[in-house]
Amino acid sequence: MQLEIITPEKKIYSGDVTAVNLPGSDGSFGLLENHAPIISTLKVGTIKVFEKDNSEKSFDVKGGVIEMNNNKIIVLAE
Structure with a gap:
């Protein structure tokens, strides 16, 4: 699956991954x-x-938003 991590300044990661663990507002979760x-x-x-x-x-x-759809994950991070 494809992952992109983007900050207000720049894209800090883009690549194919097998799993991602994230610090969700209601608790950590994995994809x-x-x-x-x-x-x-x-x-x-x-x-x-x-x-x-x-x-x-x-x-x-420091926070942000994540969306996953059709094996593409986009993280807009602070």
């Missing part, structure tokens, strides 16, 4: 391929990205 469409707000925390080559990346955020 896997073929997840149902979802829109959620984010709180202060860390986004963990699991890439197809089994590597992991982390991005600290």
Whole structure:
């Protein structure tokens, strides 16, 4: 699935991933391929990205919004 993480300044990540863990406003949650469409707000925390080559990346955020639809995830982060 495709992930983009965008801040007001620039796009900080774009790539194919196998899973993403996000700091949702009502609690942390994860997304896997073929997840149902979802829109959620984010709180202060860390986004963990699991890439197809089994590597992991982390991005600290102060909040934001996430949308997933048709295996494409867009995160608008602060």
